[in-house]
Amino acid sequence: MEIVNQPTENKKIIAGIMGILFGVFGIHKFILGYTKEGIILLLVSLITCGTAGSIIGLIEGIVYLTKTDEEFYRIYQVGKRPWF
Template structure:
């Protein structure tokens, strides 16, 4: 089944982008896209690494989530799907 744009998975772009911007430090956007291992890494770095490094770990993964969210939203539907849905590129 395809959406109005004709590209399977393009409907995930906006939600993943917003999740990356708002909750990126917790890896929520990774879980949403099906990247469970990467989501767990971001979550652990945020929660455990943030405590050990006095918040620096949380800040770093927060910036990564923000950048990824912006990247998701600025890509065309076709590019988003080929990179993150079909191509399964987990980082940036």
């Protein structure tokens, strides 16, 4: 039996929910520490009247929540992969 170290601060659930509910504002990006990407998403939302930003946020929120805790932590918090 292998013991897996749980990340001390996995932001998967909060980032996923914020991406689905408030993705148009890029809040999930700011939660993960991606300030530049959050601002870009906010600007895209303003330019497209919220359409593109909300779709991107919804997709990213779903992607975040379908990853395992370990995958999410490794890809988005340690690896700092900013998009999808």
